[in-house]
Amino acid sequence: MTKKLDTAGRRKAxxxxxxxxxxxxxxxxxxxxxxxxxxxxxxxDDKGHTLAAASSLEKDMREKLKTGGDKDAAAEVGKLVAERAKAAGVSKVVFDRSGYMYHGRVKALADAAREGGLDF
Incomplete structure (x- = not known):
């Protein structure tokens, strides 16, 4: 049976x-x-594995940041995910914004990941 997606789901897909x-x-x-x-x-996506991950919920991030929902937090998460991806041997990625506009926190995370050494 086909599941009908809402507008955000269609955009994400x-x-x-x-x-x-x-x-x-x-x-x-x-x-x-x-x-x-x-x-x-x-x-x-070929293997279906997560190679590196980071979030603003991690303990050291929570101690360092005032809140997890601003551009500063996004930049820190971007730096951390780039560092972990480089440690896993990944330098080239493709950016999946998941249907969000490339603006604000999403852009801050992407810019910080680029500064951290990821190429996209």
Missing amino acids: RVRRAVKKVAYGRPRLSVFRSSKQIYAQVID
Whole structure:
């Protein structure tokens, strides 16, 4: 039975389909943001494994940040996920914004990941 997606679900599926089309075997850097936190993970879609992950909920992040839902937190998560991806041997990724506009926290995370050494 086919599940009918809402507008956000269709947008997310459209972005994910486009990302996988241009990936050429590269892992994807997927972003999820809630109103209070932000999460990022590097996923190998061929194997279905998460290679590296970071979030604003981690203990050292909570101690360092005032809140998990601002651009400063997104930048710290971006740096951390880039560091962990480099340690896992990943340098080239494709960015999956998960249907969110490339603006604000999503852009801050992407810029920090680029500064941390990820190429996309």
